[in-house]
Amino acid sequence: MRLRIFTEPQQGASYDTLLAVAKAAEDLGFDAFFRSDHYVKMGDVSGLPGPTDAWITLGALARETSRIRLGTLMTAATFRYPGPLAISVAQVDQMSGGRVDLGIGTGWFEEEHAAYGIPFPSLGERFERLEEQLQILTGLWRTPDGETFDFEGRHYTLKDSPALPKPARPEGPPILIGGFGAKRTPRIAAEHADEYNVPFAQVDDTAAAFGRVRKAVEERGRTRPMVYSAAQVVCCGRDEAEIGRRAAAIGREVDELRENGLCGTPAEILEKIGKFGDVGAECLYLQILDLSDINHLELIAFEVLNKL
Template sequence: MRLRIFTEPQQGASYETQLTVAKAAEDLGFDAFFRSDHYVKMGDVTGEPGPTDSWITLGALARETSRIRLGTLVTAATFRHPGPLAISVAQVDQMSGGRVDLGLGTGWFEVEHAAYGIPFPSLGERFARLEEQLEIVTGLWGTPGGETYSFGGEHYTLTDSPALPKPAQAGGPPIIIGGTGAKRTPRLAVRYADEYNVPFQQPDDTRAAFDRVRAAYAEAGRTKPLVYSIAQVLCCGRDEAEVKRRAAAIGRDVPELRQNGLAGTPAELVDKLGRFAEMGAERVYLQVLDLHDLEHLELIASEVMPQL
């Protein structure tokens, strides 16, 4: 089981803060540094100094790191047209030497769309746009050199695209699709994804979501392996006082975190992660909400990671 650091910079994090966390995560042996793709803060925080664009940030981090993988959980399909998105992600993949993963989703936070003048269609249309984006992005990356790519859909049309630039990774960066939808999400994951992620669910609900995707996988006759992963908010301490201090710092309640996240001592985390591993989770995205508490990462690296 590999551990990845997952951040929410819209809550209030400069590029410099993200760089510090990414470098610490790399030095401590974590598998990846991921960030959300949001433009407006959530909850009772100021959000200052303001949002940072995910792919501009990851491009800069690509040049400041050397081993750790980089990606989004998840890029909002409402924010960018698929052609320019394919260009941006391919460029960052080149800049990183092939260390990028692309998480792509429908977009869901209506407030940020209103705040920055981004259209926010119905959920059905957002899913339709997401499916076309997945087809286009993977199609552009997969087009052989010297050939062009065209696509005609309900929402996007591409005519004789040169399908450039190509990513460093052959075939393009791995695609991550997440969510717990019962029908559309499994179908899209099986058709397009290299990884399926279940965010912020308890073990029983996670198992049910995994099983739905496994059933769709079998029905489709897919043979290419699919990685199963989870995302959980992190709140670890050597003792109860430290757990409480870290929970208070992110405005959460310890009993609630123990139920809905990864909270408690290192031994408690190892036990709960073992339950997720038994159902097939291979990667864990640790949602770190206090980006100034690097000792939190050090604790996980020294007391949890070696036991996985």
């Protein structure tokens, strides 16, 4: 089981804060540092100093770290045209020495689109755009040097693209697809993803979602492996007082977190991680909501990560 740190900087974090968390995650032995791709806060928080751009952040972190993988959960297909996104991701991948993972989804938070003038089409159209973007991204990255790439879809058309720059690996960075959809999501994951992620679900619901994607993989006769992962909010403490303090810091109740996340003592969290492993999760994204609490990362590293 690999453990990755997952942050939500739209809730309030400067680049310096994200850098501190990323460097701590690397030093403590976590597998990756991921961040959300959002432009507006959610819930009753200040959100100050305001949003930071996901790929600008990861490009900077690519030069400030040396081992840890870097990625998004999830870049919204509504935010960027696929050609410029392919350039950005390939450049960050090169800057990091091939340490990038691209999590990409349809986009879902209408308020942030309205706030920054981004079109927010229907869910059906967003899925169409996501599929075309995936075809374009992989097509651009995998076009041999010296050749050009063309694409004509319903929403995007590319003509004589030089398909540059290239990412560090010829096949491009690993692609993550996530969500609970019963039909479109499993099919898209089976066709395009290297990893399928289930966010913030109970173990049984996670197992069911994994099962739908496994079925889609089998139906398509896919031979390359699929990584199955889950994301969970984490709140770890040595005793009930420390657990309660950390829960209060993120505006959550301990009992609710124990039910809906990885909450409790290190032993409790290890036990629940084992349950996710039993249903096929190979990687867990630990959502860290209080980015000022580096001691939290240290506790998880020493008492959970080191005992897996």
